[in-house]
Amino acid sequence: MTDSLFAPRGIAVLGASPKPSNIGRQVLEALRRHRFGGDLAAVNPSFGDIEGTPCHPSLQDVPFPVDLVLVFVAANRTLATVEQAADSGAGAVVVYSSGFAETGEVGGDVQQRLREVAHDRKIRVLGPNCQGLVDFRTGLAATFTPAVLNADREKLAPIAYVGQSGALGGVFFDQARQRGVTPTAWVSTGNEVDVTVCDAALQLIEAGPLDLLCLYLERVPDGADWVQLARRARDEGTRIAVLRSGRSDSGRRAAASHTGALVADDRPFELACDRYGVSRVTDLADLVDLAVATRAGHTTRGNSVAVVTTSGGAGGLAADRVEACGLSVPVLCEQTQRRLREVLPAFGAAVNPVDVTADLMMRAPEDLDVVCRIVADDPGVDQILLAVTNLVGDMATKVAASLDPGREVPLTMAYLAAPDRIAEHVESLSQRAIGVHASIESAVRSMAAMTRAAAPGGPADRPVSPESGPELPEGEVLTEWAATPLLDWVAVHRPDAALVTDPDGLPAAVADLGGRAVLKVQSPKVMHKSELGAVVVGVDTAQAAAVGRQMLAAVAAAVPDPAVEGILVQRISEPGVELLVGVRAGDNGYPATITVGLGGTFVELYGDVATSFAPLTVAAARELLGSLRGFPLLDGYRGRQPCDVDAAARAVARLSQAGAVAGLLEVEVNPLIVHAAGRGVTAVDLLVRKEI
Numbered sequence: 222m223t224d225s226l227f228a229p230r231g232i233a234v235l236g237a238s239p240k241p242s243n244i245g246r247q248v249l250e251a252l253r254r255h256r257f258g259g260d261l262a263a264v265n266p267s268f269g270d271i272e273g274t275p276c277h278p279s280l281q282d283v284p285f286p287v288d289l290v291l292v293f294v295a296a297n298r299t300l301a302t303v304e305q306a307a308d309s310g311a312g313a314v315v316v317y318s319s320g321f322a323e324t325g326e327v328g329g330d331v332q333q334r335l336r337e338v339a340h341d342r343k344i345r346v347l348g349p350n351c352q353g354l355v356d357f358r359t360g361l362a363a364t365f366t367p368a369v370l371n372a373d374r375e376k377l378a379p380i381a382y383v384g385q386s387g388a389l390g391g392v393f394f395d396q397a398r399q400r401g402v403t404p405t406a407w408v409s410t411g412n413e414v415d416v417t418v419c420d421a422a423l424q425l426i427e428a429g430p431l432d433l434l435c436l437y438l439e440r441v442p443d444g445a446d447w448v449q450l451a452r453r454a455r456d457e458g459t460r461i462a463v464l465r466s467g468r469s470d471s472g473r474r475a476a477a478s479h480t481g482a483l484v485a486d487d488r489p490f491e492l493a494c495d496r497y498g499v500s501r502v503t504d505l506a507d508l509v510d511l512a513v514a515t516r517a518g519h520t521t522r523g524n525s526v527a528v529v530t531t532s533g534g535a536g537g538l539a540a541d542r543v544e545a546c547g548l549s550v551p552v553l554c555e556q557t558q559r560r561l562r563e564v565l566p567a568f569g570a571a572v573n574p575v576d577v578t579a580d581l582m583m584r585a586p587e588d589l590d591v592v593c594r595i596v597a598d599d600p601g602v603d604q605i606l607l608a609v610t611n612l613v614g615d616m617a618t619k620v621a622a623s624l625d626p627g628r629e630v631p632l633t634m635a636y637l638a639a640p641d642r643i644a645e646h647v648e649s650l651s652q653r654a655i656g657v658h659a660s661i662e663s664a665v666r667s668m669a670a671m672t673r674a675a676a677p678g679g680p681a682d683r684p685v686s687p688e689s690g691p692e693l694p695e696g697e698v699l700t701e702w703a704a705t706p707l708l709d710w711v712a713v714h715r716p717d718a719a720l721v722t723d724p725d726g727l728p729a730a731v732a733d734l735g736g737r738a739v740l741k742v743q744s745p746k747v748m749h750k751s752e753l754g755a756v757v758v759g760v761d762t763a764q765a766a767a768v769g770r771q772m773l774a775a776v777a778a779a780v781p782d783p784a785v786e787g788i789l790v791q792r793i794s795e796p797g798v799e800l801l802v803g804v805r806a807g808d809n810g811y812p813a814t815i816t817v818g819l820g821g822t823f824v825e826l827y828g829d830v831a832t833s834f835a836p837l838t839v840a841a842a843r844e845l846l847g848s849l850r851g852f853p854l855l856d857g858y859r860g861r862q863p864c865d866v867d868a869a870a871r872a873v874a875r876l877s878q879a880g881a882v883a884g885l886l887e888v889e890v891n892p893l894i895v896h897a898a899g900r901g902v903t904a905v906d907l908l909v910r911k912e913i
Contacts, residue, residue: 222532222693222853223412224288224311224312224577225288225311225312225313225345226289226312226315226345226347226354226424227288227354227356227361227415227424227425227428228359228361228428229259229285229287229288229313230259230260230286230288230291230292230417231260231261231262231283231285231287231288231289232252232257232260232261232262232287232288232289232291232310232363233251233262233263233264233280233283233287233289233290233291233294233504234248234257234261234262234264235263235264235290235292235293235306236254236264236265236273236293236294237249237263237264237265237271237276237290237293238265238267238268238271239268239271239272240327243884244293244312244317244365244775245263245293245317245353246272247365247370248291248293248317248353248363248364248365249261249263249272249274250272250370251341251362251363251364251365251369251370251743252361252362252363252369253272253273253274255357255360255361255362255372255472256360257360257361257362258359258360259360260285260286260827261273261274261289261354261659262274262275262276262277262284262285263276263277264276264278264280264282264283265278266278266279270705276315279305279391279877280305280306280308280309280311280761281305281309283309284653286310286520287306287309287310287311288311288364289311289312289315289449289526289610290302290306290309290311290313290315291312291314291315291317291353291363292306292315292316292317292318292348293317293318293504294318295320296318296319296320296321296328296331296349297320297331297333299316299318299335299349300312300331300334300335302343303316303335303338303339303344303346303857303870304338304342304672307338307343307344310343311344312342312344313344313345313346313347313859314339314345314346314347315346315347315348315351315353315354315363315738315854316335316346316347316348316349316350316351316411316414317348317349317350317351317352317353317365318348318349318350318798319349319350319634319651319820320349320350321335321349321350321412322412323415327491332349332414332746335349335414335417336414336693337751338416338530338867339414339415339826340561341824343348345415345416346414346415346416347408347410347411347415347416347421348410348411348412348414349411349412349413349414350411350412351387351409351410351412352364352365352366352387352388352390352409352411353365353366353409353482353768354390354406354407354408354409354421355386355404355406355407355408356406356407356425356428357368357372357374357377357405357406357818358405358406358428360375360517360798361507364387364407364409365651366387366390366391366409367391367395368391368392368394368395368398369394369407370529371392372394372398372403372404373398373403373608374605374900375550376398376401376403377403377404377405378397378402378403378404378405378432378512378515378516378654379400379405379430379431379432379433379514380397380404380405380431380432380435380515380516381404381405381406381407381408381425381431381433381434381435381436382394382404382406382407382408382419382420382433382435382436382437382508383407383408383410383418383421383422383425383434383435383436383437383518384408384409384410384411384418384435384436384437384438384464385409385410385412385413385418385437385438385439386437386439387409387411387519388804389437389505389537389628390407390408390437390720392505393435393505393508393509393512394407394436396505396506396509397509397512398644400512400647400651400657401513401516401648401652401654402512402513402515402516402651403508404512405431406425406428406910408421408422409675413799415911417442417443417446417447418436418437418438419442419443419446419447419450422436422454422461423448423453424435424908425435426450426453426454426457426459426690426841427453427457428457428460429457429459430457431457431459431461432458432515433457433459433461433462433511433512433515433545433616434454434459434460434461434462435458435462435463435464435508435510435511435512436461436462436463436464437463437464437465437466438463438464438465438466439465439797441464441487441490442490442805443808443809443810444490444493444808444809444810444811444812445492445638446491446810447493447810447811448493448497448810448811451493451494451496451497451499451560452543452682454497454499454623455498456862456897457496460511460515461498461499461500462499462500462502462507462511462574462670462859463494463499463500463501463502463506463868464502464503464504464505464507464508465501476825485539485607487652487750487755488814488832489807489810489811489812489814489834490807491664491810492811492814492832492833492834493811495680496678496834496844496849498673500673502670505666506663507663507666507670509795510658510663510664510666510667511667511670511671513522513656513658513667514656514659514667514668514670514671515649515671516651516656516747517626517633517654517655517656519630519649520600522603522604522631522668522671522672522810522826523545523547523603523604523672524548524550524603524672524899525548525550525602525603525604526543526548526549526550526602526603526604526605526606526668527549527551527553527573527575527597527599527602527604527605527606528540528543528550528573528574528575528576528605528606528608529574529577529589529592529594529596529605529606529607529608530574530575530576530577530594530607530608530610531576531577531578531582531607531608531610531612532576532579532608532609532610533570533611534572534574534610535608535609535610535635535637535661536570536576536608537608537624538608538661539574539606539608539635539661539665540574542661542662542665543606543665543668546665546666547669547670548665548668548669548670548672550570550571550574551601551602552573552867553571553573553575553596553599553601553602553742554573554599554600554601556611557567557571557595557596557664557851558571558572558601560598561575561595562593562773564581564588564591564592564595565577565578565581565592566578566580566581566597568580572684577589580797582612583616586616586620586623587619587620588625589607589609589620589624590620590624591803593607593628593632594606594625594628596630597628597629597632598632599783601824601851602630602631602814603630603672604631604632604668604672605630605632605633606633606634606638606661606664606665606668607632607633607634607635608634608635608661608664609634609635609636609637609638610638611637611893612636612639612646613638613642613643613646616644617646618649619642619674620646621646621649621650621653622649623654624650624655626653626654626655631671632656633656633658633664633667633668634650634655634657634658634664635658635659635660635661635663636650636657636659637659637661639858640659641880643874644911645898655888663867664814668911669675677782679811679813679837680834680836685812685813685835685836685880685881686877686881687881687882687883688881688883689882689883690710690879690883690884691704691706691707691709691710691882692705692884693707693909693911696745696910696911696913697745697910697911697913698745698746698748698908698910699745699907699908699909699910699911700743700744700745700786700789701741701743701789701906701908702718702720702743702786702787702789703743703786703909704720704768704860704888704907704908704909705761705907707879707882707907707909708890708904708907711875711876711878711879712875713872713875713876713904714872714891714901714902714903715792715903715904715905716739716792716905717734717791717792717906718736718789718790718791718792719733719789719790720743720786720787720788720789721769721786721788721789722786722787722788723792724765724766724769724770724773724788725763725766725771727740727766727768727788727790728762728763728765728766729767730790730791730834731760731761731762731765732762734790734791734792735792735793736761736762737759737761737793738760738765738790738791738792738793739756739757739758739789739790739791739792739826740756740757740760740765740768740769740772740788740789740790741753741756741758741786741788741789741791741906742772742773742783742785742788742789743775743783743786744776744780744783744784745784745786746780746782746783746784747776747783748908749823750906753775753776753779753780754771754775754776755772755775755776756772757772758793759793765790769788770840772788773785773788791905794894794903794905795896795897795900796894796896796900797864797894797895797897797900798819798854798864798891798894798895799819799820799856799892799893799894799895799896799905800817800818800819800821800846800869800891800893800895801816801817801818801819801820801821801824801830801875801889801890801891801892801893802815802816802817802818802872802876802889802890802891803815803817803818803887803888803889803890803891804816804835804876804877804879804880804885804887804888804889804895805880805883805886805887806880806886806887807880812834812835812880813834813836813880813881814832814833814834814835814880815832815833815835815836815845815873815876815877816830816831816835817830817831817842817846817849817873818831819849819851819852819854820851821849821892821899822889824891827851829849829850829851830849831845831846831848835877835878835879835881836874836877836878836880836881837873837874837877839870839871839873839874840870840911841874842869842870842871842873842874842877843866843867843870845873846866846869846870846873854893855869862897862898863897863898864895864896864897864898865895865896865897865899865900865901865902866895866898868895868896868900868901868902869893869895869902872893874889876890882910884911885910885912886910886912887908887909888907888909888910889907889908889909890893890904890905890906890907890910891906891908892904892905892906
């Protein structure tokens with residue numbers, strides 16, 4: 222795909238005409254303006270020439286080998302056109318035309334047939350319903366977006382955009398260009414009948430080098446493709462920033478489990494992003510800000526930020542936002558403070574934030590760079606945030622001319638002033654590769670995103686082989702009793718219990734467990750027992766039969782054909798802190814995940830959960846537990862007796878193994894009771910879903 226799509230030797234534009242409004246003609250103009258170095262021809266039987274480009278009646282009449290065909294014909298003609306391109310020996314086609322799945326069922330059928338043609342004829346197809354692609358490294362500018370047409374190739378940055386939306390991509394290109402960052406490559410994938418965002422992005426990285434790859438996604442990509450891309454980007458030193466729309470419904474499986482209600486279906490995608498250091502942003506402006514920050518030449522940053530400001534108020538706001546974004550504002554060392562006091566007015570601040578005051582700016586604005594240099598020499602400073610206010614006129618000109626972007630410690634600038642008064646100065650700073658932002662918030666967000674590092678390797682790096690696991694009964698949903706072999710297989714302690722099919726047998730079963738027990742109706746249709754009166758705690762021998770009958774009647778009244786297997790009689794467990802532990806099988810190419818949460822039956826109310834890829838080591842399980850807001854309850858909060866955290870971590874790690882069991886979709890223990898230190902844990906309730 223690389224040679225035919227991104228570095229073609231010959232291009233044929235099919236469907237272009239001399240009309241100024243014709244999109245094919247606009248693409249021809251872009252190719253000529255950006256000096257495409259290969260052979261170029263138009264294909265249209267009605268014309269012999271289009272603005273100086275030779276035009277031929279058909280692809281077969283083009284007098285040179287065609288690697289790439291650009292298609293501008295109606296949707297109902299694209300199938301035949303792609304087949305003709307394959308017959309002519311082309312390796313790739315870009316279908317710009319609309320009228321496919323975005324228009325409804327009929328267009329969707331045409332798109333499916335186009336997908337089949339691409340597969341059967343072994344020709345790569347970008348689109349349909351796309352705006353093309355650009356790679357200035359090979360002289361390719363096959364797009365009609367106006368943003369690219371006037372791009373200055375003398376100011377290219379090692380940054381690329383790939384996204385399903387060409388319109389948003391055009392806005393990104395234009396806004397980045399306006400701030401001194403002209404992307405080197407740009408791809409609109411449209412409806413993705415064949416070439417996906419991941420496919421195109423991987424090709425751009427391999428053609429490298431790229432410092433930043435900005436992606437726009439309208440759906441979560443295939444897990445294997447996403448992990449391959451993210452891993453390759455990390456290995457090549459290319460940072461990825463991703464903007465998504467169309468987020469999935471996090472409550473899709475809420476009826477089946479608490480885990481389904483608490484953990485979004487796109488969580489594995491987010492975990493993969495975190496593992497490989499992919500920045501997730503929420504707005505197109507964030508992508509542009511990251512492009513600006515990357516262009517400043519610093520791709521790896523530490524956590525400690527020195528704030529230098531011309532205003533005490535701006536410095537305070539900046540420090541607040543820095544810490545809110547997970548970075549730190551350390552006190553500068555004594556030597557740095559002494560050096561600063563030699564430059565600053567007596568009433569300036571030299572601790573951090575560093576306030577140079579209006580007095581210094583009026584007297585010697587060039588000294589702002591001196592201050593930044595002194596701060597950069599501090600051994601505890603990893604990066605600098607320079608927040609300036611109302612810096613205009615001659616003072617701004619002097620600052621823009623004196624600020625040196627070549628320092629080892631990266632500098633990010635928040636320039637707070639009316640845009641029409643500082644446009645010239647911002648352009649001057651941008652041309653010198655200084656990252657300039659219009660607000661403290663955008664500056665700090667970009668700094669935080671540039672600081673985040675990839676997590677250590679884990680299951681996403683090492684595929685987990687499916688295991689046979691224990692022998693379990695048939696059925697999509699298994700009751701706690703039916704799924705008991707799974708807890709025994711992972712060696713997680715459960716209470717002594719027995720299944721009773723006749724209420725008259727309940728008193729004897731309760732007596733065998735000490736005279737008081739927990740009763741639970743066992744039915745694959747009753748997953749949340751407490752809500753239906755299907756679980757009663759502390760039932761004694763005398764009450765057992767009557768309570769059992771009442772429970773069965775309540776379930777029968779609430780659930781049609783409840784398919785009751787019996788009543789589980791379970792020994793009452795020691796008290797402790799209740800956890801939820803949920804394991805979900807890998808899906809869509811992503812690894813399995815494990816979620817831990819605090820609260821037992823109240824876990825959805827608290828929403829205190831943490832999720833990771835599975836399986837986990839015991840150390841990783843303990844770290845996951847430690848990330849919960851409620852972890853102090855396990856660790857002896859305010860003088861309380863600590864719980865057995867080590868046993869909890871072992872149980873979580875063991876349960877995480879269920880993610881590799883072939884045929885299991887979901888396993889949930891809720892609650893897992895964590896007893897006092899040295900007393901272990903008990904899995905009190907269990908839900909299992911299987912493939913059918």
